[in-house]
Amino acid sequence: MSNYALTNCRIIDGIGTGIQENMSILVSGGNIKQLGKVTEVKIPKEYNKLDLKGNYVMPGLINAHAHLFGSGKPMKAISGGKSQEKLVGLLKTALGRKILDRMVKDHVMAALNSGVTTIRAVGDLFYSDVKIRDQIDSGNFSGPRLLVAGKAISVTGGHGSGSFAAIADSPWEARKAVRMNVHEQVDLIKICVTGGVTDSRVIGQAGRLAMTLEEVSAVCEEAHKIGFLVAAHAESTEGVRLALQGGVDTIEHGSEFDQEIIELFLNNPKSLRGYSSLIPTLYPAITICKLNPNDTLMSPVNVENSNIVFEGMVKGLINASKAGVLIGLGTDASCPFVTQYNTWRELDYTVRYAGLTPEMAIQNATRNNARILGIDHITGTIEPKKAADLIVVKENPLTNLRGLSQVQMVMRGELMIDKPIVKKLSQVEELLDTI
Ligand SMILES: [Zn+2]
Numbered sequence: 539m540s541n542y543a544l545t546n547c548r549i550i551d552g553i554g555t556g557i558q559e560n561m562s563i564l565v566s567g568g569n570i571k572q573l574g575k576v577t578e579v580k581i582p583k584e585y586n587k588l589d590l591k592g593n594y595v596m597p598g599l600i601n602a603h604a605h606l607f608g609s610g611k612p613m614k615a616i617s618g619g620k621s622q623e624k625l626v627g628l629l630k631t632a633l634g635r636k637i638l639d640r641m642v643k644d645h646v647m648a649a650l651n652s653g654v655t656t657i658r659a660v661g662d663l664f665y666s667d668v669k670i671r672d673q674i675d676s677g678n679f680s681g682p683r684l685l686v687a688g689k690a691i692s693v694t695g696g697h698g699s700g701s702f703a704a705i706a707d708s709p710w711e712a713r714k715a716v717r718m719n720v721h722e723q724v725d726l727i728k729i730c731v732t733g734g735v736t737d738s739r740v741i742g743q744a745g746r747l748a749m750t751l752e753e754v755s756a757v758c759e760e761a762h763k764i765g766f767l768v769a770a771h772a773e774s775t776e777g778v779r780l781a782l783q784g785g786v787d788t789i790e791h792g793s794e795f796d797q798e799i800i801e802l803f804l805n806n807p808k809s810l811r812g813y814s815s816l817i818p819t820l821y822p823a824i825t826i827c828k829l830n831p832n833d834t835l836m837s838p839v840n841v842e843n844s845n846i847v848f849e850g851m852v853k854g855l856i857n858a859s860k861a862g863v864l865i866g867l868g869t870d871a872s873c874p875f876v877t878q879y880n881t882w883r884e885l886d887y888t889v890r891y892a893g894l895t896p897e898m899a900i901q902n903a904t905r906n907n908a909r910i911l912g913i914d915h916i917t918g919t920i921e922p923k924k925a926a927d928l929i930v931v932k933e934n935p936l937t938n939l940r941g942l943s944q945v946q947m948v949m950r951g952e953l954m955i956d957k958p959i960v961k962k963l964s965q966v967e968e969l970l971d972t973i
Contacts, residue, residue, distance in 0.1 A: 540952060541566045543581040544928075547590035549573065550935065552597040552904040552919040554897065557936065563595065565926040568951035572922060588956075590930060593946060596900065597919055598655025598927035600907035601881050602817050603769075603790055603868020605702060606642045606659050606667050610877030611963060612835040618737035622700050629663060642666045645878045646674075646681050649871070651958040652879035653945040655927035656683040658868070658911055660728040660769055660790065661690030661702040668723055680953040683927070685911055687728035687769065688719040691757060696748040697734030697771060709756035712749075716760040727761045728769045729754065729786070732777035735826060735843045736836070736873065744843040745774025745793065745850070754784025755808070762810045767912065769817070773847045775799070778854070782806055788815050788910060790868070791823075793850035795857040803863040815864040815910045818855045820887040821880075822873035823848035828973045834874040855892040866907040867899070875970060879960045882942035883970065889939065896936050925951045 545562040562579040564571040572579055581587055608616070615625040628634045642662070649657055659667040667686035674681040691712060692703035699705050704719075706712040716727055731754060733743040754770070761768045762785065770786035772778045775793045782789065782799060785808025795803075806814045826836050826844035836844070858865055869876050869884045885899035894902070908918025917927045928949040933941030948955040 540954070541582070541585040542949075542954065543585040543587045544590055544595060545576060545581065545587060547593055547595045547930070549920055550594060550596045550900065551921065552901060553921070554901060557594070557934070563920070563928075565949065568926055570920060570922050570924050570926050573920065594931050594934060595920065596929050596931065596935065597904040597917065598929050598948065598950060599653050599881050599903050599942070600656040600658070600911070600918065601649065601654050601869055601871065602658045602866045602907045602911060603660055603819050603870055604649070604657050604878070605870070605872035606645050606657070606662050606670070607638065607702070608872030609641070609645060609963070610871065610873070610875055610880070610966060612833065612874040614835050616736050616874060617836060617840060618700050626663070626701055635664060638663060638666050639669060642670050645871075646670060646684065648960060649878040649881070650682040650948060650950060651945075651955060651960045652881065653929040653942060653948055653958070654682055654881050655929070655948065655950045656685070656907070656911070656913070656917060658685040658726070660687045661698055662686070662688070663702055665689070665722050672723075680950070682950060683913075683917065685725040685913070687726050688722050688724035689715070690728040690730055690771070691715045692730040693748045693753070697730040697732070697737060700737065703730060706753065709752045712753045712756045713760045716757055720764065720766070726767045726769060727757060728771070729757050730771040731781040732771065732773045734771065734773065735823070735840055735847055738839055738843045741839055741842050742846070744847050745777055747777055747780060751780055751784055754781055754786065758785035758808060765810070767810055774850065782814055783808070785809050786814060787811070788817050788866070790817050791819050791847065791851055792816050792854035792858070793847070794853040800857065800861045800863065803858065804861070813864065815866060816854070816858045817866045817868045817910070818851055818888065819868045819870040819884065820848070820851060820855075820891055821884045822870040822876050823851060824887055824891070824973060825873070825875040825970070829875065829969055833969060836874065852892050855888065859892070859894065859898070864906060864910060865902050866910045867902040875966055877963060877966060879962065880943070880970070882939055885942065886939045896939050899939065900935060927951065
């Protein structure tokens, strides 16, 4: 059993007490045993002592909205149509599956090395997400903690229907799709209540209602009866309203909210816990809105839809944060320019575009995400008895979130990465740094 003593560090515990100076943390068997002032914590001699020289220790980041299939490198196939059909067809073959599994593994390791100790995957191909979660959980290899949704559930022609989603066109088909996912051992259910940006063909399609209230209610009933949470992709005010009325537990992306919607978030009797939460994802919208379509490989329709969604999502995030809705954080990794290792950028965008403080952004990405995902008894804050999901950074993230792009050390329970390596896509980084 590995024992570590991280000493001479500054701690941002994720609970919201600012920075604690001159601290030590004892980690034993992958769990936090004790933390306190350097002068108060006695380090047993069997512990490996790591002098962190005043560096900052934070809870590992949680990316609550990611897809594992993509690297973030723009691909024509993301926007649907023939090239998507072709790629999905290729990945379906035995060799294709092998390549996909390899890519998925690389992607989750890129995320882990960048400081993401937990990923919630919300729609992937051929249950590749379930497969890698099982490999990690069984100790085949060390990776991040994964919660996976398997196939998203969409309608004919709906968002993701050509790639990462199963199609269900009635309440009973929707129930069947839930049961199929449960049978494949997913951890949660993901549905696409409205259209989406990347595979839209007409302006306004991203927010257009796709599922009916009956279908959403059927999914929620089916999932909740066995204690599963439901995450809903919704990119318009009416889409969010319908999803919440149906009883979903999280709204993914979001839009502008009115009073009725805010009240439904705070008190949603049909949800699993009696309230629902918001996982905004500004990152994919910003890149499509602000970068050159020749670089993102998005059509003018995709760009216009992204503008509409971005504007709504920022308003919704501001509405929700004023009203005290529980807010998490996700990047939508796999979208064009949304790499698996750039989670810090989403924190930065919520600060720059929606007026959150860096401390709020960090809490959304750690403690709040853990609560929303139902794993706050295990991770999300630095407290005794919780898993040692920790990252070390040189610069104070409360004054410079970019410091999170240079993680010095990552611990994920028993796994210790003392020199994390992130292979960044240089062309992608160059352009992202312009926005
Ligand atoms: Zn997504």
